[in-house]
Structure formats: structure tokens, C-alpha cells
Amino acid sequence: MPDHASGHALSPHRQLQFESYEQQQEAATFGMWAFLITEVLFFGGLFAAYTIYRLKYPAAFQKGSLTLDLYLGGFNTAVLIGSSLTMALAVHAAQTSRQKALVIFLAATLLLGSVFLGVKVIEYGDKFHHHHVPGPDFRWRASDRGPAQLYFSLYFAMTGMHALHMVVGVVVLAVLIVMALRRRFGADYFTPIENFGLYWHFVDIVWIFLFPLLYLIGRHG
Amino acid sequence: MQTSHAMAEVPGPAPQALDYLNADYGIRSWLFTIDHKRIAILYLLMITIMFVVGGVFAAAVRLELLTPQGDAFEADTYNKLFTMHGIVMIFFFLIPSIPAVLGNFCLPLMIGARDLAFPRINLLSWYVYMVGAVFGTFAIVAGGVDTGWTFYTPYSTTASQTNVIPAVLAGFIVGFSTILTGLNFIVTVHKMRAPGMTWFRMPLFVWAIYATSLIQMLATPVLAITLLLLVLERGLHIGIFDPALGGDPVLFQHMFWFYSHPAVYIMILPSMGVVSEIVTCFSRKQIFGYTFVAFSSLGIAVIGFLVWGHHLFVSGQSAYAGMLFSLLSFLVAIPSAIKVFNWTATLYKGKISWDTPMLYVFGFIGLFTIGGLTGLFLAALGLDVHLTDTYFVVAHFHYIMVGGAIMGYLGGLHYWWPKITGRLYPEFWAKIAAVNIFIGFNLTFFPQFLLGYLGMPRRYHAYPEEFQVLNVLSTGGAPVLGVGYLLPMVYLIWSMRYGPRASANPWRATGLEWTTPSPPTTHNFEEVPVVTQDAYDYPAMEKKVA
Numbered sequence: 001m002p003d004h005a006s007g008h009a010l011s012p013h014r015q016l017q018f019e020s021y022e023q024q025q026e027a028a029t030f031g032m033w034a035f036l037i038t039e040v041l042f043f044g045g046l047f048a049a050y051t052i053y054r055l056k057y058p059a060a061f062q063k064g065s066l067t068l069d070l071y072l073g074g075f076n077t078a079v080l081i082g083s084s085l086t087m088a089l090a091v092h093a094a095q096t097s098r099q100k101a102l103v104i105f106l107a108a109t110l111l112l113g114s115v116f117l118g119v120k121v122i123e124y125g126d127k128f129h130h131h132h133v134p135g136p137d138f139r140w141r142a143s144d145r146g147p148a149q150l151y152f153s154l155y156f157a158m159t160g161m162h163a164l165h166m167v168v169g170v171v172v173l174a175v176l177i178v179m180a181l182r183r184r185f186g187a188d189y190f191t192p193i194e195n196f197g198l199y200w201h202f203v204d205i206v207w208i209f210l211f212p213l214l215y216l217i218g219r220h221g
Numbered sequence: 222m223q224t225s226h227a228m229a230e231v232p233g234p235a236p237q238a239l240d241y242l243n244a245d246y247g248i249r250s251w252l253f254t255i256d257h258k259r260i261a262i263l264y265l266l267m268i269t270i271m272f273v274v275g276g277v278f279a280a281a282v283r284l285e286l287l288t289p290q291g292d293a294f295e296a297d298t299y300n301k302l303f304t305m306h307g308i309v310m311i312f313f314f315l316i317p318s319i320p321a322v323l324g325n326f327c328l329p330l331m332i333g334a335r336d337l338a339f340p341r342i343n344l345l346s347w348y349v350y351m352v353g354a355v356f357g358t359f360a361i362v363a364g365g366v367d368t369g370w371t372f373y374t375p376y377s378t379t380a381s382q383t384n385v386i387p388a389v390l391a392g393f394i395v396g397f398s399t400i401l402t403g404l405n406f407i408v409t410v411h412k413m414r415a416p417g418m419t420w421f422r423m424p425l426f427v428w429a430i431y432a433t434s435l436i437q438m439l440a441t442p443v444l445a446i447t448l449l450l451l452v453l454e455r456g457l458h459i460g461i462f463d464p465a466l467g468g469d470p471v472l473f474q475h476m477f478w479f480y481s482h483p484a485v486y487i488m489i490l491p492s493m494g495v496v497s498e499i500v501t502c503f504s505r506k507q508i509f510g511y512t513f514v515a516f517s518s519l520g521i522a523v524i525g526f527l528v529w530g531h532h533l534f535v536s537g538q539s540a541y542a543g544m545l546f547s548l549l550s551f552l553v554a555i556p557s558a559i560k561v562f563n564w565t566a567t568l569y570k571g572k573i574s575w576d577t578p579m580l581y582v583f584g585f586i587g588l589f590t591i592g593g594l595t596g597l598f599l600a601a602l603g604l605d606v607h608l609t610d611t612y613f614v615v616a617h618f619h620y621i622m623v624g625g626a627i628m629g630y631l632g633g634l635h636y637w638w639p640k641i642t643g644r645l646y647p648e649f650w651a652k653i654a655a656v657n658i659f660i661g662f663n664l665t666f667f668p669q670f671l672l673g674y675l676g677m678p679r680r681y682h683a684y685p686e687e688f689q690v691l692n693v694l695s696t697g698g699a700p701v702l703g704v705g706y707l708l709p710m711v712y713l714i715w716s717m718r719y720g721p722r723a724s725a726n727p728w729r730a731t732g733l734e735w736t737t738p739s740p741p742t743t744h745n746f747e748e749v750p751v752v753t754q755d756a757y758d759y760p761a762m763e764k765k766v767a
């Protein structure tokens with residue numbers, strides 16, 4: 001295809017529709033922020049449903065919350081915060097062209113993300129075991145079976161959506177690690193790492209809200 | 222803007238100059254294209270097919286309503302027909318129509334960019350649309366859906382025996398294609414404008430598409446999560462929307478309309494943008510009140526998010542909520558009215574010509590005004606109790622969505638057709654079709670206002686004898702309207718081969734898209750243009766010609 005953009009210096013990572021590499025970087029980062037806004041709205045629907053049903057059935061929600069394992073949830077929170085740290089360090093490593101550090105920090109982030117998902121699998125398994133999964137098999141001894149099931153529905157919907165975002169993140173991380181091993185990133189090209197960092201932090205922040213709303217509401221006073 | 226270039230017909234390159242259409246051949250060059258103009262054509266193809274499919278369902282609905290008895294179809298079949306009509310027309314035709322076709326084609330050209338910011342995401346959005354279409358087709362072929370396009374719970378989650386899940390997933394998936402398009406447009410408008418193309422030099426079509434994209438980005442994710450909960454509820458009976466299990470079906474209505482009221486503006490705002498372009502060009506005048514028109518788009522986008530409760534006046538929301546939503550619904554009409562007044566003022570003392578795009582604009586202004594005013598009837602709490610769920614509502618939204626939005630779409634399609642294809646369409650037939658559509662439309666839908674006012678409910682396959690005359694009128698209008706829509710399909714396709722070649726700027730319009738050859742080259746601009754003037758400087762252009 002003929003290059004109509006000739007006359008402008010082509011930096012190796014610039015795509016044709018952009019006038020300059022800076023413009024391309026800005027567009028990518030702006031696009032990521034815009035995407036995260038759509039994510040806020042997406043989770044927002046779930047948070048709205050949660051708010052309404054928790055206001056309607058506070059007691060059932062507290063009882064439901066008490067069945068969750070605070071230690072596993074707390075552990076996972078720490079793991080995720082740690083992964084945010086390693087991700088931030090990875091971005092820094094990319095910006096300063098430290099190739100080895102970049103690979104190590106990305107791998108650490110991937111590892112921590114996987115640990116989180118592993119713990120989630122244990123927690124979900126536990127719910128199956130106790131028949132706390134909403135649906136025909138749901139068992140609840142107290143009289144407020146319906147509201148309790150609502151709590152668990154929201155628990156699964158919210159943590160499930162969150163976990164799905166984690167899975168996507170882990171897959172992208174794997175791709176980024178392969179690219180990093182091939183030395184694709186450096187001080188002149190780190191937008192993908194930076195933007196993925198934004199995504200990863202966003203997913204962490206969602207958890208920072210989910211943890212108290214789901215795990216802690218039964219445990220005060 | 223660099224209008225002078227467009228006028229001076231440069232001797233031109235060799236006759237076989239490469240443009241985006243003949244730059245490459247073969248099906249692969251289309252299916253893997255990342256050129257925004259080709260992707261626009263891919264969308265054009267799909268939404269036209271969808272329009273025909275949706276039209277067939279509509280024809281069946283009108284056929285049934287010819288007589289008071291439910292004789293053509295069973296009640297269940299009838300329910301499926303209007304449901305599938307709504308789903309196909311709204312999610313697969315009207316929402317993507319102007320943004321994904323005309324917006325995709327024109328937006329980069331209008332702001333002086335070589336493409337959208339993310340061409341690959343643009344192509345992805347089309348494939349996502351196609352996956353949604355596969356689910357939708359499956360839902361139809363497997364026996365249909367009967368919930369109404371609104372998928373209200375608890376009927377959709379417990380009672381309906383039809384293919385609710387595939388249909389809902391179709392809406393869910395196609396929503397992501399909308400989100401991707403909106404996101405792409407937003408980033409493009411922010412980051413890809415040519416030097417000198419300031420925000421307030423942008424054509425108003427760009428403003429309208431920008432406001433639309435904002436809504437697409439902010440509202441559609443809520444629809445996505447709502448539909449996902451609906452699927453979970455229907456599949457697993459988890460209780461979220463089931464009163465028997467402690468859930469609340471009205472919550473579904475809130476969440477659905479939190480998306481779907483803004484979505485009605487996704488459907489009308491782009492048309493308003495088209496009207497702004499055409500009305501200035503064919504009056505040879507600067508638009509009256511540019512900033513008002515630009516900001517009214519944003520105003521609609523913002524206030525449009527605050528009025529969803531007017532769909533729940535009789536659903537058991539609190540009386541105070543009802544009053545608030547009623548008030549806000551009156552407010553949302555103001556920015557729309559601002560536009561109508563400004564267009565009318567633009568016409569005033571203009572050198573008006575009656576080309577086809579302008580005919581559609583006149584149609585739009587009149588019919589949209591009727592649709593908007595009847596929206597105010599419905600926004601009045603007390604009156605709505607009488608009118609809700611009657612044919613009055615059906616007439617209201619068809620005046621806006623068909624009389625308004627589709628007129629704008631067709632006007633825009635004709636206006637930019639020479640740019641898109643490099644050919645002129647036959648003006649005579651185009652005028653016939655435009656008038657035909659206007660007459661057919663009013664014949665079909667005006668009687669429905671009367672029917673609704675007299676109390677005929679919507680969504681039933683039979684009705685009392687006394688409503689027959691008006692229903693016969695309405696069913697009689699439908700084929701007239703149908704012929705009106707068929708005509709452009711025929712002569713536009715004909716013109717692609719036999720139409721006379723179009724010059725770069727056949728309408729003598731301002732705007733960067735008219736400075737490129739018709740059809741444009743793959744990368745739009747050889748040199749990125751530098752903009753030095755405000756939009757719509759028609760007076761200057763007229764002087765130059767004189």
C-alpha cells in the first residue's frame with residue numbers, strides 16, 4: 001500500500017492514521033480511560049442492584065456475609081494490592097528500559113493474579129459444598145431463603161464478573177510477558193504496558209469495593 | 222474550510238486513479254479491511270438486510286390488524302411478530318444506522334483525519350455485530366421470541382416459552398459493537414482533529430455523533446449487565462427479578478430504561494446532525510446559532526439520562542418519583558426544540574433548493590416536531606395514565622424513530638451518496654421516493670394517534686369493531702411506505718453502475734469531506750488539511766461563485 005504519510009518521520013511503532021507517535025500514544029491512553037468508564041457503568045449496574053436489595057433485606061445480607069471466609073477474602077485482598085504494586089513497578093521498569101525487571105514484575109503480577117484466582121476457586125468450591133450456589137440446589141435453613149439467595153446471587157455475579165476480568169488480565173499478561181522477552185518495550189514504546197496497568201489497577205479497585213460490601217457487612221457491632 | 226480547493230477542478234490524475242473502492246478487489250479485501258469507509262459499507266449492507274427483515278415482520282403485524290378478528294395469525298404468533306420487529310429494527314437497524322454507516326464514513330473525513338483512531342477495533346465492532354446477528358437469527362429461526370423488545374420481567378424470566386435467552390444474548394452482544402464504535406468515535410474526535418479544526422469549527426454532524434457516542438459509551442454497559450442478569454434469572458431462577466423469591470421485577474424496568482431512554486437519543490441525535498448539515502447547504506446560509514445547536518446535543522445527552530422513569534408511570538414507582546420524572550421529561554424537550562428553532566431560522570431568507578436531501582430534512586422537521594410534542598403529552602403524568610400502552614405511544618415513537626430518524630438517515634445517505642460511491646443518483650426517482658415515504662408514513666401512523674387516544678391498546682392481535690376504519694387506513698399506508706423504501710434500494714444500487722460520475726463536491730458544500738475526490742482515496746487526504754475557517758461559510762462560497 002502506498003504510504004501517503006511520507007514526509008513525516010515514521011517512527012517504528014506508528015500506525016498510518018496518526019500524524020505522530022505522540023498522538024498515537026495519547027489516543028491509546030485516552031481510549032483506555034474511556035474503556036474503563038464503560039467498565040464503571042457495567043459494574044455500576046451490579047452495585048445498584050446490590051444497594052437496593054441490601055437496603056431491602058439488611059438482615060439476610062448480613063447473615064449471608066457471615067458465611068464467607070474472612071481470612072481467604074482478606075488474604076486475596078492483600079494479594080491483589082500486592083499485584084497492583086508489582087504492576088506499577090513493571091510500568092516503571094518499561095519506562096526506564098530495564099528489560100529484566102520488566103519481565104520479572106510482569107511475571108510477579110501474573111503469579112499474584114493466579115493466586116487470587118486459585119483462592120477464588122477454593123471459595124467457590126466451598127459454596128458448592130454448602131449448597132450456597134443460587135439455583136435449584138440452593139439450601140438455606142432460616143426463613144429468609146429468598147433474600148439470602150439474592151445475596152448469594154449478587155455475590156456470584158459481582159465476584160464472578162470481577163474474576164472474569166482477572167482471567168482476561170492474566171491472559172493479556174502472558175502475552176505481554178512474551179513480548180517483553182522479545183524486548184518489544186522500552187523507554188520509546190511502553191504504552192501497552194502502561195495501559196494494561198490502568199486496566200489492572202481498575203480491576204483491583206473494583207475488588208477494594210467488593211471486599212467490604214460482600215465480606216464485612218456482618219461483622220460490625 | 223478549504224472550499225476553494227474543491228471548486229477548482231484540478232486537471233486530475235489519470236482516469237484509473239485509485240480510490241478506496243478500487244484500491245483492492247476480492248472478498249478478502251473487504252472482510253479484512255480496516256478502512257473506515259469500507260467498514261461503513263459493510264455496515265450499510267448488514268443494516269439494509271436487517272431493515273428488510275424488520276420490515277417483513279412489520280408488514281405481517283399490519284396485515285393482522287386489517288380486520289378486528291385475530292384471523293391471520295394466532296395471538297402467540299402475533300406476539301412474536303411485533304417482538305421480532307422491534308428487536309431487529311431497534312438493535313440491528315436503527316441504533317447502528319447513522320453512526321456506523323454515515324458516521325463511520327464521514328467522521329474522519331470531516332475532521333481531516335486519515336482514519337478513526339482504532340481502525341482494527343472498528344472492524345472488530347462489525348464482527349461483534351455479526352455475532353449478535355447470528356444469535357438474533359437463531360432466535361428467530363428456532364421459533365421466535367414473544368416478550369416484546371423490552372424483555373419485561375417476570376414474563377421473560379418465568380412465563381415465556383420462547384427463545385428468550387438467544388434473543389437477549391443477541392442484544393447483549395450487539396451492544397458491545399455499539400460500545401466499541403462509540404469509544405472509537407470519542408477518541409477520534411478528541412485526538413485526531415486536523416490542525417486548526419477546533420471544537421467550535423467542527424461540523425454539527427460531528428457534534429451530534431460525539432454526543433451520541435457519549436450515550437453509547439455510558440448507557441450500553443448498563444444494558445449489558447441488565448441483560449446478563451436477565452439471562453441468569455431465566456436460566457437459574459436466582460430471584461433477582463422474581464417477586465416470589467424476594468426480587469423486584471420493577472428493578473428490571475428501571476435498569477432497562479436507564480439504558481433505553483438514552484438509547485432513543487442514540488437513534489435520533491445522529492439524524493439531527495444530518496439535518497444540520499443539509500439545512501445549511503441547501504439554504505446556502507451559515508447555520509443559525511451554531512453553539513446552541515452544538516450544546517443542545519450535549520444537553521440532550523445529559524438530560525436524556527435523567528428521564529427514564531417516564532416509562533414507569535404506571536409500574537408502581539412512587540408518586541414523587543413520577544412527578545420528578547415528568548418534570549425532567551419536559552426539560553429534555555427544550556434542547557430538541559432549540560434545534561428545531563435554529564433550523565427554521567436557518568431557512569429564513571435562505572436560497573432554498575429542493576433537492577432530495579432537503580426534502581427529507583423538511584420531512585424530518587415536521588414529523589420530529591409532531592413526535593416530540595406528543596412526547597410531551599405522554600410526559601404529563603395524568604394524561605399518560607390514559608395513553609400509556611395504547612397506540613398513541615406507538616404513534617409517538619414511530620413519528621420520532623421512523624418519521625424522524627429514518628428520514629434523517631435517508632437524507633444523509635442521499636447527501637453523501639456521491640461521496641460514498643462516486644456516482645450521482647437519479648434525482649427524479651429520488652424525489653418521488655421521498656414524497657412517497659412522507660405520504661405513506663403519515664397514512665400509516667397518523668391514524669394510530671387517534672386509535673390510541675380512543676383507547677386501542679398496543680400489542681393485541683384483535684380489537685373491537687369500532688377501530689376498524691382507522692386500522693384499515695393504517696394498514697393501507699404501510700404498502701405505500703414500503704414502496705417508498707424499496708425505491709431507493711433499487712435506484713441507489715442502479716446508480717452505482719449507471720449513475721453519472723460525481724464531481725468532488727456536487728452540492729457545493731463546505732466541509733472537508735468535499736475537498737477529497739469522490740470517492741475518496743484509501744487514506745483520505747494526501748496532505749493533512751489545515752483548517753482556517755468556521756464551519757458552513759456558505760455566504761463566502763456564494764460570493765466566490767457570483
Ligand code: HEM
Nearest residue numbers: 485488489531532550554593596597599600609610618621
Ligand atoms: C421530546 C422528548 C420526548 C419525550 C418528552 C418523550 C416522552 C415519552 C414518554 C413519556 C413515553 C412513555 C409513554 C408510555 O409508555 O406511556 C415515551 C415512550 C417512548 N418514546 Fe418518547 N419521548 C421523547 C422523545 C423520544 C425520542 C427522541 C424517541 C426515539 C428516537 C422516543 C422513543 C420512544 C419509545 C420507543 C417509546 C416507547 C417504548 C415502549 O414502551 O416500547 N421518544 N416517550
Ligand SMILES: [Cu+2]
Nearest residue numbers: 482529531532
Ligand atoms: Cu423515554
